[in-house]
Amino acid sequence: MTDFHNTYRLNTYQMEAVLDESPACMVNANVGSGKTTVLIEKILHLHFEKQVPLKDMVVLTFTNKAADEILQRLAQREPSVTKEETACFGTFHSVALYLLKNCLPTEEAGWTREFSVMDPDEEAELALAIAAERGLKIKYKNRLKKRLEQEYASWLKGRNSRYKDELFLLFPLLEEEKKRQNKMTFSDLIRVSTALLNKENRCPEWIIVDEVQDSDSLQMDFLEALGTDIAGERRSRLFAVGDPNQVIYSWRGTTENMFFLLKHRFQAKELSLPVNYRSNASILEAANRFLQFGGKIEGSRGGGEKITVRNHYDPFQEAEYLADRIESLHRDGLAYREIAVFYRLQRQSEVLEKVFQKAGIPCSLSLKKTLGDVPVLDYLVKILKFSVNPADRQTGLQVLTNRKYGEKATPKRAASILEKGEGGALPLLDRMTGFQEAAVEKDKDKDGISAQWLFDYFDLCTRLHPTSADYEKDAKEAEKLLEHLCRFCREQDGSFLENLRRFLDSSMLYGLEFLKGSEQEDDGVRLMTLHASKGLEFDTVFLIGVNPGLIPLRCQSYEQEEEERRLFFVGITRARNHLELSYYTNPGEPGVLEGYSSYLRMIPEHLLDWSEARSQKEKKADLQELRREVAAQMRKSRAERKTDLNPGSRPMESCVGDAHPAEEEVRRARHRKYGEGTIVGEDEMMVEVEFEGYGRKKFLKALGEVEEIG
Numbered sequence: 001m002t003d004f005h006n007t008y009r010l011n012t013y014q015m016e017a018v019l020d021e022s023p024a025c026m027v028n029a030n031v032g033s034g035k036t037t038v039l040i041e042k043i044l045h046l047h048f049e050k051q052v053p054l055k056d057m058v059v060l061t062f063t064n065k066a067a068d069e070i071l072q073r074l075a076q077r078e079p080s081v082t083k084e085e086t087a088c089f090g091t092f093h094s095v096a097l098y099l100l101k102n103c104l105p106t107e108e109a110g111w112t113r114e115f116s117v118m119d120p121d122e123e124a125e126l127a128l129a130i131a132a133e134r135g136l137k138i139k140y141k142n143r144l145k146k147r148l149e150q151e152y153a154s155w156l157k158g159r160n161s162r163y164k165d166e167l168f169l170l171f172p173l174l175e176e177e178k179k180r181q182n183k184m185t186f187s188d189l190i191r192v193s194t195a196l197l198n199k200e201n202r203c204p205e206w207i208i209v210d211e212v213q214d215s216d217s218l219q220m221d222f223l224e225a226l227g228t229d230i231a232g233e234r235r236s237r238l239f240a241v242g243d244p245n246q247v248i249y250s251w252r253g254t255t256e257n258m259f260f261l262l263k264h265r266f267q268a269k270e271l272s273l274p275v276n277y278r279s280n281a282s283i284l285e286a287a288n289r290f291l292q293f294g295g296k297i298e299g300s301r302g303g304g305e306k307i308t309v310r311n312h313y314d315p316f317q318e319a320e321y322l323a324d325r326i327e328s329l330h331r332d333g334l335a336y337r338e339i340a341v342f343y344r345l346q347r348q349s350e351v352l353e354k355v356f357q358k359a360g361i362p363c364s365l366s367l368k369k370t371l372g373d374v375p376v377l378d379y380l381v382k383i384l385k386f387s388v389n390p391a392d393r394q395t396g397l398q399v400l401t402n403r404k405y406g407e408k409a410t411p412k413r414a415a416s417i418l419e420k421g422e423g424g425a426l427p428l429l430d431r432m433t434g435f436q437e438a439a440v441e442k443d444k445d446k447d448g449i450s451a452q453w454l455f456d457y458f459d460l461c462t463r464l465h466p467t468s469a470d471y472e473k474d475a476k477e478a479e480k481l482l483e484h485l486c487r488f489c490r491e492q493d494g495s496f497l498e499n500l501r502r503f504l505d506s507s508m509l510y511g512l513e514f515l516k517g518s519e520q521e522d523d524g525v526r527l528m529t530l531h532a533s534k535g536l537e538f539d540t541v542f543l544i545g546v547n548p549g550l551i552p553l554r555c556q557s558y559e560q561e562e563e564e565r566r567l568f569f570v571g572i573t574r575a576r577n578h579l580e581l582s583y584y585t586n587p588g589e590p591g592v593l594e595g596y597s598s599y600l601r602m603i604p605e606h607l608l609d610w611s612e613a614r615s616q617k618e619k620k621a622d623l624q625e626l627r628r629e630v631a632a633q634m635r636k637s638r639a640e641r642k643t644d645l646n647p648g649s650r651p652m653e654s655c656v657g658d659a660h661p662a663e664e665e666v667r668r669a670r671h672r673k674y675g676e677g678t679i680v681g682e683d684e685m686m687v688e689v690e691f692e693g694y695g696r697k698k699f700l701k702a703l704g705e706v707e708e709i710g
């Protein structure tokens with residue numbers, strides 16, 4: 001991210017963008033050319049030089065983190081800046097949420113301001129329950145979440161479903177039920193606020209948008225509604241920055257040419273930022289081969305070392321190599337946080353994490369985990385959600401019927417008790433329905449509401465089943481969550497209940513990362529997917545698994561292939577000084593081919609430094625044990641994930657790819673000449689082993705030339 005204490009001067013392109021006052025201006029910026037820098041300087045300029053009140057700006061960022069960065073810069077210049085003044089600095093979803101809760105007549109749309117936020121999985125479950133109750137025929141139920149998202153607009157326009165089923169009969173029922181249960185999905189936040197904004201005359205003086213290339217058509221409508229009055233007159237000035245070469249979210253509904261569509265729709269003036277200040281000349285020359293829009297990226301730095309390419313036998317050996325290499329970089333003075341490892345799929349992080357942990361290397365995993373990944377947190381959040389919104393029958397049912405914790409009621413019994421509102425039938429239900437009153441009372445106390453009070457109020461000691469094997473761990477997780485919640489509520493203005501709602505809505509929008517607060521290790525090597533690397537920069541970047549089938553993933557269309565290339569482009573342009581690309585000779589994953597990706601062939605040879613694969617001898621003796629340990633843990637975590645309820649997805653999530661393939665137990669063998677290898681086949685007489693550097697060899701068992709190890 002941008003250095004907070006800029007010591008450089010803006011270049012003429014950047015200056016022009018900061019000073020521009022056109023009704024609409026879009027900055028088409030090359031990678032690393034100072035988009036974030038310009039955006040922040042623009043806000044500071046408008047506020048401090050042009051005296052535009054912060055309240056008159058809506059600043060839309062792609063992630064919460066980017067909004068935080070802007071707020072920190074503002075606070076450095078003016079420590080008295082309040083949260084209220086910058087309430088409309090955030091992601092599209094968080095700003096829409098704020099407007100619906102605080103500024104817009106939400107009741108007119110059919111919800112009350114106390115509505116809660118639901119995730120798309122929850123919506124799909126609700127839709128299925130309604131379809132079952134009403135006997136509606138719905139096709140492709142496994143893709144219902146996507147269908148709800150994609151076909152809603154067609155339904156609104158009065159079209160018929162292209163799948164010729166009864167989904168369009170379901171839409172109005174679902175809408176009604178969401179209103180009854182007072183819940184909105186992520187898309188509802190944008191849609192409903194857009195509809196209400198269209199009837200509003202208040203427009204902010206400035207609308208400032210970051211990473212505009214990744215907006216979708218709903219967000220484009222939101223921008224239009226925000227800046228236009230009832231008579232259709234544009235009142236707000238628009239300033240947007242983006243890079244069409246960094247569109248990496250089209251799987252979430254972005255259109256590849258959103259930058260140009262928006263420019264056309266707002267008749268915006270286009271400015272450019274051509275000079276990259278981040279990467280060395282080799283990295284930039286390589287990046288230029290992957291440009292899809294615009295001219296060449298100009299560099300500001302000459303020279304720089306070549307890009308290293310390295311092959312590894314498999315992910316285990318690679319992780320072990322990385323641990324050694326990172327340790328040595330650190331010994332030479334490079335901070336861990338200046339080193340990042342990027343991969344295509346989230347699951348690739350598991351081996352790295354375990355190996356780094358064993359090697360004592362601090363690392364922080366950028367992971368948009370969902371609540372469903374930690375069942376006890378999922379359960380607790382649902383208790384709290386139902387407690388502040390007892391109309392949310394769906395969540396109430398999930399709490400009461402949870403198979404691991406709490407009451408474990410049958411769905412039939414829970415539904416009937418909820419329906420009749422039977423007091424005394426289930427103690428937890430009484431606690432939840434009495435919560436708001438109890439919290440208001442307790443909030444008046446001089447000590448206020450504490451984590452311990454909440455823990456005791458819901459009798460979590462009993463609900464988490466003290467005799468279960470997970471009790472200690474679960475209770476600790478629950479306590480940590482409640483402490484974080486109480487801290488959050490204390491830091492905000494407003495009543496405890498209002499703040500609790502805010503906390504729960506944010507946990508829906510931002511997932512576990514938000515719930516776990518600032519728990520993450522600060523000075524650690526950053527491990528993340530390529531998607532999550534967007535907008536960041538590091539001294540040294542390792543991009544692993546550059547094999548066909550991973551980078552790029554197997555694509556079904558030309559558009560997907562183009563997006564994979566953009567993703568690679570985003571990844572390599574995060575590095576300032578050192579970039580290392582690696583691939584496996586034995587990836588050991590279905591669909592991933594051995595050898596390097598065609599992307600490496602697209603980079604001119606003179607920019608690459610092909611390093612030798614490591615010899616077998618270098619491998620550490622405990623690798624076998626580690627392999628088994630990691631494989632067992634991965635199997636366990638997969639099994640746990642399968643039993644989780646309702647794994648939601650976040651609006652700002654990184655691409656976690658498809659489900660984990662079944663993990664095979666890896667068996668290893670040793671040969672006097674060829675060293676260690678993996679057993680790939682066996683019958684009564686023969687054993688076949690694959691050796692690194694020697695390929696596959698068959699041996700007669702009777703001769704005893706190979707021995708199984710580990």
Ligand SMILES: Nc1ncnc2c1ncn2[C@@H]1O[C@H](COP(=O)(O)OP(=O)(O)OP(=O)(O)O)[C@@H](O)[C@H]1O
Pocket residue numbers: 001002003008009010011014029030031032033034035036037038243276277278534535536537
């Ligand atoms: N005028 C300048 N002189 C020197 N360095 C600069 C200048 N402008 C920006 N930088 C530096 O260039 C790097 C990239 O800037 P920034 O992160 O703002 O780029 P960006 O366009 O947002 O990047 P990305 O395309 O990756 O999102 C940062 O390290 C920043 O401090």
